[in-house]
Amino acid sequence: MARVAVVHNTLDLRGGADAVCAHVCEALDRDHEVVLFTVSETGLGTLDDLFGTDADVPVRTPPGTAVAAPLFARADDAFGPQLAPRSVVLARWLRRHLAAFDCAVSTANEFAFGVPSVQYVHFPQFNGHVPGPEGPDGTSGDAGVADRLWTRLSGLADRRLPADATLLANSGYTADHVAARYGRRPAVVHPPVDPISGEPWAERERGVVTVGRIAPDNRTLDAVRAVDRARERGVDLHLHLVGSTSDAYRSYVRRVERAVAERDHVRLHRGVSRDRLEALLGSHRYGLNPKHGEHFGMALAEYVAAGMVAFAHDSGGQREVVDGAPDRLFTDPASAADRLVAAVETDARPRLPPDRFGSERFHDRIRAAVAARLERR
Known part of the structure; x- marks a missing residue:
């Protein structure tokens, strides 16, 4: 010792x-x-x-x-x-x-x-x-x-x-x-990142989950914009924002709170238990990681671990988490909406093993x- x-x-x-x-x-x-x-x-x-x-x-x-x-x-x-x-x-x-x-x-x-x-x-x-x-x-x-x-x-x-x-x-x-x-x-x-048990695909909600600190570097509001754009194209998606808040980002948190209050299809979850987080991941189909230049992407890896279709910004180490698949990468909220709409319309399924991390x-x-x-x- x-x-x-x-x-x-x-x-x-x-x-x-x-x-x-x-x-x-x-x-x-x-x-x-x-x-x-x-x-x-x-x-x-x-x-x-x-x-x-x-x-x-x-x-x-x-x-x-x-x-x-x-x-x-x-x-x-x-x-x-x-x-x-x-x-x-x-x-x-x-x-x-x-x-x-x-x-x-x-x-x-x-x-x-x-x-x-x-x-x-x-x-x-x-x-x-x-x-x-x-x-x-x-x-x-x-x-x-x-x-x-x-x-x-x-x-x-x-x-x-x-x-x-x-x-x-x-x-x-x-x-x-x-x-x-x-x-x-x-x-x-x-x-x-351990595997997260989830519901069968057919029983999962057609919704998006974005996990991570509510902070400007995580670009939480980009997830809201992406789902807004997908809905404007007729795809009925809802969004769960799940993350801790800190005094370090209080001004940005207030902006996110205002955006959530203006939308019936977006919910903000703060201070959730691990069980609640895993329940959200395991009951929804899509995970969206809008952060630019993510060095790895723990939340993104959790989407994979929960058997979700995981989407990430086309930058940084997060490309490795989704094996560089072009249909899982986006460059801005508009292209993120494109990926979400295509996934819903083609009934895209997860490809990666949940236990890889x-x-x-x-x-x-x-x-x-x-x-x-x-x-x-």
Whole structure:
């Protein structure tokens, strides 16, 4: 048994990266003494309820987190997710604690740790000014002055990740961006998504479910626009928006609330239990992921796991989740409506196995990566 520090910049955004953090804590707690370090108001119990995990490990936060976390949330609302600043704050505090651990496991991208580490990258958080591989979404990794500042404070301005770090990435898309910035390509370990039981196809509702944080980067309103357009073409679809809300995105949440109030065919579900989420997925035919440049797409993978016909924006790592099928990819709300209408009119069915991203596969890969890293100390 080893002492393992799991490092996650914040649990407050309650997205796919946080699900990975909870699963990593659960996987490693079986064999090791695990402590989670984070800058968060949200507790692990909240993630367990959201993601169906059992991540019961001690959590340590820097002094002043009760003040800093709400301030970061306000910055998120105004400027977008402030992950790099959180990581720098956390890393600087961690330097006085990591010597007591045998290994650090980041579930929040790259760090310059002073101990052997396993680093799971959802997308690189530093050196964004370094040109990256272009994709159809136009993502190039360009960034400004703030990125250079946080990169320098992180200790990674030389673009050299620690030699004693094992690198993992959530998708081939992300792995390509890590290679462009740091000259090392991580192994791809897709995030954990277990099969979700559902009703027979004939008994499912002809409706759309969009799951994810109600946030501008998730483009929740694009799902509303896509279903509106499909209905204008005579296809009787309804839409369920399912996701957590956070003070970090309160102004956008208000816009979504207004859009829902104006439509009888759209419902907003906040703070739903895992059982309720799975019931919605298992009783509907279509899942829609409108986010651009998704690094993997946990919600999209859940649509697959629930036996739904899954649609995604044609960008980022989400193409991998739907195996690049052109009739499952779209570029804007209008083309998303095209895909939905075609699926209804042709009675399109799911093609992908629901167990392709199972959590046991993920847990085994994480345990193996940590064991190998500890053996090479």
